[in-house]
Every structure is written in structure tokens, then in C-alpha cells.
Amino acid sequence: MGLAKLNELYKTVIIDNANYPRHKGQIADPTGEMQLKNPTCGDLIKVSVKVDDGKIADVGFTGSGCTISQASASLMTTVLMGKDVKTARRLILAFSKLISGGDIDDEDEELLGDAAIVGSVAEFPTRIKCAALAWHAMDEVLDKTQKS
Amino acid sequence: MGLAKLNELYKTVIIDNANYPRHKGQIADPTGEMQLKNPTCGDLIKVSVKVDDGKIADVGFTGSGCTISQASASLMTTVLMGKDVKTARRLILAFSKLISGGDIDDEDEELLGDAAIVGSVAEFPTRIKCAALAWHAMDEVLDKTQKS
Amino acid sequence: MSKGLNDSRTDFPILDQEVNGEPLVYLDNAATTQKPVSVLQTIMHYYEHDNANVHRGVHTLAERATEQFEAARDKVAAFINAPSRKTIVYTRSTTESLNWIASSFGNAMVNEGDEIVISELEHHSNVVPWQQVAKNQHATLKYIGLTADGELDMDDARKQITDKTKIVAIAHASNVMGVVNPIKELAQLAHAHNAYMVADGAQSTPHLKVDVQDLDVDFYAFSGHKMLAPTGIGILYGKPEILDEMEPTQFGGEMINEVHEQAADWKESPWKFEAGTPNISGAIALGSAIDYLNNLGMDNISAYEQELVDYTLPKLTQIDGITVYGPHDPAKHTGVLSFNLEGLHPHDVATGLDMDGIAVRAGHHCAQPLMEYLSCEATCRASFYFYNTKEEADRLLDALNEVKEFFANGTSKAERTV
Amino acid sequence: MSKGLNDSRTDFPILDQEVNGEPLVYLDNAATTQKPVSVLQTIMHYYEHDNANVHRGVHTLAERATEQFEAARDKVAAFINAPSRKTIVYTRSTTESLNWIASSFGNAMVNEGDEIVISELEHHSNVVPWQQVAKNQHATLKYIGLTADGELDMDDARKQITDKTKIVAIAHASNVMGVVNPIKELAQLAHAHNAYMVADGAQSTPHLKVDVQDLDVDFYAFSGHKMLAPTGIGILYGKPEILDEMEPTQFGGEMINEVHEQAADWKESPWKFEAGTPNISGAIALGSAIDYLNNLGMDNISAYEQELVDYTLPKLTQIDGITVYGPHDPAKHTGVLSFNLEGLHPHDVATGLDMDGIAVRAGHHCAQPLMEYLSCEATCRASFYFYNTKEEADRLLDALNEVKEFFANGTSKAERTV
Ligand SMILES: Cc1ncc(COP(=O)(O)O)c(C=O)c1O
């Protein structure tokens, strides 16, 4: 029956990250913060980041929402922690391509690691926004960081 | 060809009344007046009436517009001159029925006389408003006269 | 499988398709309804034979278009028992109707210190326009609360509506709580305080017999697309003497009587409100939708939907860990069923149902003040129309149980701070 | 008989009918155009497969509807070379677009003593909204005059547009005079005085290639129904930074970001302007209409219409006793031909033509200030689109001569104080 397809979206990694989110909580001394909301469903994510010497020294998120938005935020923080800002933004772009059904570099895919699994959301167009929320917020924070 | 049908609308009586309108002009000492406009085409008719002892003692119209609106106004004044107000309103109602394609009393038809010929406008739905303009104006004047 | 009220289901070609490999069960009717073949044919026929701009031409097509456009207005008037076509204004939607009422009549009537009374269960479209009036006029916007059961609290209504009240604006039926509000009583209450009564009929007009003269409302607003007609056409009903006084909010095109360089005046109601080329085919199609509804009979539609609710609601409330909003007495409940499953985010539930071919809505349903009031962020909502069936209700109930199980055993007790 | 540009005529089923016993010649395209089969099929396909409310659902149909609705926005943006979908707001019509610009941006920008400049050849929809702003803000509404030929008098434009001017609002193409106005030059003039440029594109967008960035207009407005799309859908283009600042005029539904009991805020442009359920099928059908137009090529459409004008205008001006408005040089004239026959009221002429199956419009064409300016009460107007043919132009010319004869000899020199 139709529900079987659910396993493709709600893979173990996703469920696990939703149940046990990594880097959830407010970080100390953030250099940038951004809250984004999906007005249609009320999903809310606030990301905070501490950039030190061009590198992401700390990152965290708070908020509430569906399994996908929470898991995606958790996976993102894991991927971006420690990356330099340029790489981080490249990966955010790659993730954004992936979830819209696009192809990405093998290297980027490897760097995304578990987060690349969220790419399966591409087959669930109604949920792409949920997956994208945290990454969009982070991109805006890093954009500001780079510009300032 | 199609234009042949024009003869049904623009009958001799109508063309004649448009070219040589009866009772055109402002009457002296009117007891009621009313100007109506067809905003879509700009046809404008002002009717004036003098009611004396329940009878239409004088009636006239001014204004400009298409053949049908002018002819219909002219024919109306001819019919209504000298009628008592009650009969006049009955005839206006009958005329209104006639031009919408309805049936009317033989007696009313006879009283309408030449004006009944305008009834052929029923087959030209785009022009019914033109034919009706003067009669609507007159009905409103007489309604006020009766009420006051 | 049964075929809905009077086998009407077969008139809706869209319902006969598979979604995600399962037969579609469309339960998002409160958002918009599907369109019967007869309505689609009306649109096609219009564009294949009669299309022209209305009120403007002396040629045959223009006359045909105008004739059909105005005949549809008469159908709308008869459908809600309005006194005449002059009280029926074509708009885009309920939202536009309510905005016109608020921004024209509302701003003209409400003065500093006055009060506008709405309720905790209003749709944003019957909230934000009044917030704007309150802000513009330095007036106060007050809310009537709900009973524990989710019904309008009429004791509170009697407190909130006072001599300071200028306008009372309430949904005739709720798009979340599944209740029908006592508009007639509210109108009496409002009028007793010399206030005007505005009813939002978006969720009532498609489902029950509406009689605006019996309700004695001053304004009534609804949308074609929630009652079988296409998108882009809505209705604003107003009492004739009120519409006569009310100023248009848009200007230009055929609403005009005379324009000079520095000034202009308007035609009479309802035409003075309809600036520019209106949604002609939408209006004509609304007329056709009304023919379809009349043919089924509004009382039959209400009765059939009541049967579906009588069947579904008790089964739904029995699901372990479910919260169903609104009255639990099926007799008091419309075919709008809002609920949450414990520990599951409504979006995840809706995706689960979608994978099973079942279309429900998840979100705040444009009723954020109500969500705040209920202290939840979002709900799932299944909403019936007369073409739905008990079999479909069963599919919903079964799927809900499976979704629950999937998230419980499949892998997860997936989070959610809902 | 020829079949219009690229045989496109066969795509328009409505044209293949008899009216009053004669083959229909539809020459009322400036009022509204006919719809090709592909556009009608888009509407049908949408309602038979994908219909749902947009932006609101997590189910498959809702996603399909949203996807198509936004894809159509991208098509519109590309069609007028707008910088992004964010600059394209769906409205009902040109009239609504202009009203939103005037009532929101206009009222916000224009202060006491400021000036708004329009022209003598504007449609009511680009006159009356500005009269309202002038009245509200105690500003002055000024008119740019016309040359003897009926073109915009650019010398006068340079006089009327001053440092006091806040807004210049001009039709890109006239619906009566058959001229195209130099919008790019006007925009430069306006900007040189720190004024904003609004262009009414109702009569240009269907007929010529529009590039809003090259024209450098601040706002551009047009209607779907005049370019093959259904009624009830229009476009408001605005420069991104201007739309970002501009307040919506309607509130509720999905335009909202957050609503609390006493306050609310909006989404970003263009969605903040689209309150309530939009005309979804209308927007998608507009996308399909644009596909059709792109397929023909806007430059080809302009060139073909120019051919029709080159053929018709000289013959028309030769008719004895005719007055043709606007430039007599066909190169300067669009496919909108307005005229009067001496001694004949345009209504009588239009009825005569209608009896011969020819649909033209008679009246003031929603341009009463222009009629005042021309000192006539009404005109006849024949307007071409790419599906019209030279044979149809001949039918018009022949019929005009016959109508003249009918009234001259048939019986009459029928009155008329026109
Ligand atoms: C109660 C209620 N009011 C108003 C609306 C707004 O309707 P529309 O989006 O057609 O303007 C809706 C529908 O979403 C509704 O359910």
C-alpha cells in the first residue's frame, strides 16, 4: 500500500535526527543568528552560528516543527560544524540543488554525508520547504557574515 | 444579405420620427421633469410633462442619441399626450413588455398605435435599452406625480 | 463503491484518478471544491460561442455575454434569497468581499472609540481587514470567546456586543471547528445595539440553505470556488439601502456614469462596485454551479453530509491519542473535521495520508488567532462534500491508524514540540 | 479565405460561427480577445486533474496547483522581461492593478500640492483612480494634451511634468486613438523630475513586445483577457524595491505571515498582495496564453497587424463622410480604428454592422475625457488581432458603405445631434 513509500522519506537517519537532534539549543557568543518560519505550516527554525577566523566554530538551532524540518536542521549543523564559510555556503547550495532533484558533485555529496539522505525529499515536493528551512536561514546568516 | 434585416428595426415610422421628432423641445410650466442617460452609449433624454387634473396636458422631450432612442421618445410623446396618468403608466408598462418580447392586450396595442411598431426592437436585444430610455424617464416622472 | 449523494461523484472527473498509486480521496473541500462536468462545459461553451466583454457592446456576442452574466447574478440572488440582483456584487472571493466591506463601509461607519466585534474562530480574511479598520479609526477590535466544546460562547457575545459596537463580523460556519454559528441571533443582538451584522459565508453557503433575509444580516460574503465554481469569483451581498450609500473601493471602466477631467460619478449598485472587466466566465460558471446545487437540493446536501459526519466523527474520536477539535456531538458538527495525533506533527500525518492517496490539509488553516487560542500550532483537517462517501471515510480512518503505527513502530516516536 | 497569422484562426473555435445569418467577423478585440483551444484545454486539464487551493496544502494536488500557478508567474515575468517572479502580482485586471497602485503607492507618495500627470487619451481606469488620489491628498491632476494627429503632445508633456510631479501615468497604447505612446521617453522625463512612471499596458501587451526594464517603468499593468487568457486575471508589475515598500490593499488568507489578535504582518512580494484564494485557473491559463503568443512571436504579431492596418486604414479614410480618429499614417497606427460616419449615430452603425455579422464597438470606450476633448459623444471602433484577415477588413469596408446607403436611401437622413 501507499504508506510503504513513507520509508523513503522517513529513513532511519531522519527519524533518528528528529528524535535526537544534534546541536539543538542556543550557542554561546553567536556572531550571527536568523529565525525563519514557514508561514503555511508554522515550522519555525532559529539558527545561530559563531564564525571565527573564517571558520564555523560553533553552530546550533532551536525551534519546532515537523520531522523533516527538525531532522534537516540537525543534519545541517553536523555537516557545517568546523567548515570554513565558503565551503559551508557551497554545501548549502549543493543541498538546495539536491532537494530540488538536481545533481551535485561527488565531492559535495560526500561532504554532505548523512545530510545528503534528506535529498530523497525531492520526491515529496510538498515537503521540500520543510527540508530547506534551516539551510535557508543559515545561508542568510553566512551571507551577512561574509558581507560585514 | 444581413443588412436586409435592418428594415425590420428601422421601419419608415421610426426613421420618420427620428428625422422629424414630434414634441421635441422644452414645454412651458412642466409639473415634472426627468433626465436619463444610457451611460454605455451616452444617449441622453430629458422628458417634461405637465399633468393637469390627472391628465397629461402637455409633454415634450429634449436630448440626443441614436435613431431608436430619438424615435421612441417622439412616438411616446405622441401616444401619451392627453391620456390620464393611470392609462399612461399602463401603456408604459405595456410598451416595456412589448420591447422585451412579451405579449400585450389588444386594447393596449391599439392605444400604443405607431409606438407599438418599436416593439420590433425585441429582436435586436442590443438596442432595447435605447428604445426604453424615454419611457423609463416618463414612468419615473409620473410615479413621482402620483405619489406627491 | 457508493457514488456520493445521488451518484453525483461521477460528475467529477478529477476524482477518478490515482495519487501516489492509490485512488484519490479528496478531503480538502474546505480549501476548495472540485468542479462538475456541467460547470466546465458552461465555461467551454461560453468561450466557444459567446465570449465578449459585458455591458459595453451593441453587437450580438456582447449582448449574449451580458445576458448570461446578469442571469447568473439573478441565480445567486435567488440562491441566498436576496431581494434583488441589485444586492449581489461580483468580487474575486470572500476575502475581497470582506475587504471591501471593511475598507469602505467599515472605515466610513467606525469612529474613534467605537468597537468592532469578531470571534476567536475567524479566518484571517475576517480578522485582518478589521484590524486595519480598528487601526485606521482608533477603534477597538474585540473577540467573542468559545465554549469548552468549541462553539461560539453566546453569553460572552452578549457581553462583548454593546452600544459601543458598530460592526459584528462572524463566520457563519467555521473552517476549523466544524460549528455553525447562530448568525440570526447575533444579527438580532447586533441590531439591538444599532450595530451592523457581517457574516462570512465561505463555509456555509456551499453546505446549507442560506436565507440572507431571514438571517437579517447586513452583509454576507462567500466564494464560488468552495461551491463548485471556478476560482476568481466571489459574492458580496449587502442590504440595498446600505449598498446604495456605500462607496466603491475600485474605480474605472464600466462602474462609471460620467467622467470629466476632474471628477466622476458612479452607476447604481451593484455595478458601481464592479470596476474594470469582471470575471465574466467565472460569474456565468457560478450560475451553472448554483444550478447543479439546486438540482441536488441544499437540504439534501446538508442531510447527506450529516450522515457522513454521524458515521465518521465517533470513529475518529475513538482513535487512540487523537484530539478532535470542536463539538463531539455529531449533530452539532459540520463536515469539517480538525484533529491532531499525539506526538505527531500534522505535516507528517498529512504526508502519510497523501502517500495513501488521501488529500487533507495540515496547517493553521488561516486561523492563527484560533490556533493561539487552542494553544496548538497546526492541525490536520479533513473536510467533506456531497461527493464523498463512507468508504472514503473508512480509508481515512484506516490510514490514520497506519500512519500512527508507522511512526510508532516503523522507526520512530518522532519528536515534535507541537 | 486566409486564416490569419500562421493559420492561427483555426485555433479559435468561436470564430467559426454565423451571427445574424452571416459569418462572424469579430473586430472587438480591444474590448476582449477570443481564446485559443490550447488555453481552453489548459483550463479543462487543470480542473480535471490538478485542481486544489495553492500554497496551503501538503497533498499532491495542492502541490501540483501551486507549482503551475507559480510557473505561470515565471512565464509572465519572462514575457515582459521582468527581473524576477517577485515583481509579478496577480490581480483581476488592468483596472485592479491601476487601482492598487493608486490607492496604496499613490496615496502614500503624493502629498498636498503635488501633481499627478496623465493624458487626454486615458481609459477611465487610468483616470478615476488618480482623481481619487488627487482628491484624498489635495493634489492636482494634470493632463498632457494631444497633437492634431491624435498623438501625445511631447512638447506639452515636457511642460506638464515638473518638479512638482510625483506620478506620471500613461497608456502604452490607446484604446481609441490607435497610437503607441513613447513610454520610455516619458519614464526618462518623469525620473528626471524624481517622479514615478506608471504605464497602462492593457492595449500594448497583447500586440507588441514589452520590456519593462528597457522602458524603465516603475509600474506596468495589463489584463489577461485582452491577450487570449480568460477574464478575471490581470498583472501588476512593479520594480522590486518599490513593491517591497508598498503596502497591500487587501488583507487575509495566504498573504499573511503572522496574525495575532491585534496585529499581523505580511509575507514578501508578490504574495503579500494576493489576499484570499486567487484566480488560480486564470493565472495558469494566462501562462498558457503566453505560450501561445510566444509561439507565434510578438514581433510577428505586430508585423501582421501592421499589414492589416496598412491595408485597411487608407481604404477606411476614403469612405465619404467618415471621420477616422488618430494618425492617418498607417505606420503610426495600431489595429484600433475609431471612426464616425457623418450624420449617423455610432450605435446605429454598429447595429447595421452587427446585422452583417460584424462585431464592432460603439460608445465612449471608457474614455469620456477623450470624447470631451474630441467633442464627440461616441465613436465606432473596429479593433484587430492576429486572427483577423484582409477579407474581414473588406467585409467591414463593404458593410460600412452599405450601412451608409441604407440610412441615406433606404429611408433616411436619420437625425442625430451627435
Ligand atoms: C471561514 C472562511 N472565511 C474566508 C475564507 C476565505 O475564502 P477565499 O480564500 O475564497 O477568499 C475561507 C476559506 O479559506 C474560510 O474558510
Ligand SMILES: Cc1ncc(COP(=O)(O)O)c(C=O)c1O
Ligand atoms: C487602455 C486601457 N486601459 C485599461 C483598460 C481596462 O482593462 P480591464 O477592463 O481589463 O481592467 C482597458 C480596457 O478596456 C484599456 O483599453
